[in-house]
Amino acid sequence: MNRRALLKGLAVSPFIAYNETGSTKSPFGSMHVAVIGSGAFGCWTALNLVEQGVQVTLIDPWGPGNSRSSSGGESRLIRSVYGANPIYTQWVQRSFELWLKLQKQAGQRIYFPTGLLWMFSGDDELMQESLPVVEKAGYRIDTLPMNHAEKQFPHINFSDVKSVYYEHSAGYLLSRVACQIIEDRVCKLGGRVIREAALPIHQLSGGLDKITLADGASLYADHFVFACGPWLGQLLPDLLQPIIIPTRQDVLFFGLPEHSEYTQSMPSWVNIGDRIFYGMANPENRGFKVADHSAGDVINPTTVDRTVDIASLKRASEFLSHRFPDLDGAPLVESRVCQYENSPDTHLVIDQYPDADNAWVVGGGSGQGFKISPAVGEYVCSRILERVDHEPLFGISRFL
Ligand SMILES: Cc1cc2nc3c(=O)[nH]c(=O)nc-3n(C[C@H](O)[C@H](O)[C@H](O)COP(=O)(O)OP(=O)(O)OC[C@H]3O[C@@H](n4cnc5c(N)ncnc54)[C@H](O)[C@@H]3O)c2cc1C
Known part of the structure; x- marks a missing residue:
């Protein structure tokens, strides 16, 4: 089967997710989510989804933590001081748990508790x-x-x-290394990785059934998560060029x-x-x-x-x-x-694309998103699986 046929086939073939011991595990196994961008936000979203048994394809032309990406480089601070709104501190708290869990699973140091x-x-x-x-x-x-x-x-x-x-309780995380570890884990749990760029999209109204990749292939999925950091304005220009x-x-x-x-x-x-x-x-x-x-x-x-x-x-x-x-x-x-990848008010932008209920925008880290990327991924996964309410602070409607 050539790659194009395989990509098309992903949309229709029944998918069974296996956990590390090889047993079937999920009520979401027939759902396929394409995650566009394997920075911190995309990787953690993909990992959360694949852990729920969702079929995941992670797409990035240059790979996790590459030198152009916002998650590239060695280190990112993690701290709980975030002003009066408790949501970020709560997300730091949850993210700490998930970073430490990942560190243990990977058997590799990711967090350095320097204070x-x-x-x-x-x-x-x-x-x-x-x-x-x-x-x-x-x-x-x-x-x-x-x-x-x-x-x-x-x-x-x-x-x-x-x-x-x-x-x-603060310090720094290894950023590039962590993204690579997470992508490896996504693959280990059955996710697929494609090293290719998604092409810009202008028409999303009513939802998407596929995206086109730079090599001309079509990738079909049930949901599309656009987590391409500073490139969001290029990929979804009609909505996001003025926002990211x-x-x-x-x-x-x-x-x-x-x-x-x-x-x-x-x-x-x-x-x-x-x-x-x-x-x-x-x-x-x-x-x-x-x-x-x-x-x-x-x-x-x-x-x-x-x-x-x-x-x-x-x-x-x-x-x-x-x-x-x-x-x-x-x-x-x-x-x-x-x-x-700044949003106008420096808050995250995590929401469904207006009028396209299977397209999701995940970005706007604004210089402080890395530490909370585990909680971001968990939230996006919960939104897609309809387990959590919309958080207005991160909604796109605040800019419309
Ligand atoms: C210098 C610096 C210091 C920072 N310090 C901190 C800090 O101390 N603490 C903290 O919490 N945060 C910090 N941040 C912010 C944090 O690193 C970012 O908010 C976070 O990494 C953003 O991740 P992302 O996944 O949204 O974007 P990215 O990491 O940029 O990921 C986007 C991915 O999309 C891919 N992509 C691009 N175009 C396409 C396409 N067409 N198709 C498919 N894929 C595509 C890219 O290759 C990239 O890998 C810092 C950022 C910088 C730059």
Whole structure:
């Protein structure tokens, strides 16, 4: 059977899902879902579906955590501080469980519990709003008086910092590695992977029966989950071009001192001042990571040249010299240009496509989606299987 016939056949052939021990398992075995994009959102959606016995095809031209994707690179922070609305903290809580479960299943370290130091040079409204929510969820955050902070973190210059907090249950996740692990797991549980691009779609009204791939093949399915991050505006341009805005984000790694005490004593950190810088000491031995959370220029994630910008290097170096004086003059040892996939209000966009009840949009991570991607995948799966209500905060209608 050629590939085109196989793809077409997927829509009609009865599908029986097998768990790892080989027994049949699901009332959803005749449902086929195509997930377009194997970043964090697509991979976790596919994994949740395949675990329910749904037949899943995961489509991505370049693979999970590829260097163009928003889930690429080594590390992503995980923390519970998210402001006054408890939903994100609850999703962090659920995601922690699922990350740790995945780590155990994979037998490979994904989560690094470094703790997270919050430094506010201006007002700390974000923390004040978050504390009741975070404490209710059972997470511990200490307010550090300045003399305690200086004693506990002697390598940090707190001179212009007004308030400091230490979040205990926080750290970073290995992003590219995790996406690859999840895709492998999807395959192990019977899911299929296609390394091909889906072509843009203009007519979705009434629902979809197939999508067309870049090689001309048609892929039929019962549901289509569009989880292609910063490419959502290209794939579904009529609706999403004005809603998902990809912005350039430079990530820099500076050489660490030779003594290991520096790395070992350094928590992950976020510095909120005129700009928001964040980073950690040595994810996957890349060096001292410094990234600027401010949105950069709007870019095309396929064609953008990923050479780091001199102005952002200068800003990061100046910040580094000031805040982490031991690293003054540290050489740049690696750099990367990634992108955020911002929604206008920075909240997630997870919903059915209007007038197409089998097409789903999953994106809008807006620079903070990775950590909660397990809960995102679980929610999308529950929506498709009609087990959970629509969450208005993430609805598309808020933009229409
Ligand atoms: C520098 C940086 C730092 C970040 N820091 C954090 C952090 O500390 N904590 C946190 O929680 N979040 C963080 N984020 C945000 C988080 O990484 C993203 O929100 C999340 O990874 C988005 O995942 P996604 O699956 O939506 O998109 P992506 O990872 O971009 O996945 C989309 C996939 O779609 C594929 N694709 C593209 N076109 C097509 C097509 N036509 N057909 C099929 N597939 C296609 C791509 O190849 C890609 O693999 C950060 C992001 C960046 C860029």
